[in-house]
Amino acid sequence: MARYFFDTDDGEERVIDEIGIEFPTLDAARSQAVAALPGIAGDSPRLEDGREIVTVVRDETGRAIFRARLAVSGEWIGSED
Secondary structure, eight states, X not given: OEEEEEEEEOSSOEEOOXXXXXXXXXXXXXXXXXXXXXXXXXXXXXXXXXXXXXEEEEOTTSOEEEEEEEEEOOOOOSOOX
16 A cells, blocks of 8 residues: 655645555545545635635655645625615
């Protein structure tokens, strides 16, 4: 199994993964990167409309091999009286 590292950036804070996680395939690492984004968004008190959360997966050599993005946007519908 290979070790993959998941770096995250929410536009204000960048977290570099120094430990990594072992996965049997590249697709398993990709799935983890995508699945983690909603949880990261839910835990980010600074996240505002129009912001984006990015997770970059690096391989054991440190080379970026996959990027997943989650955009958060919202708008009021109708008028507020």
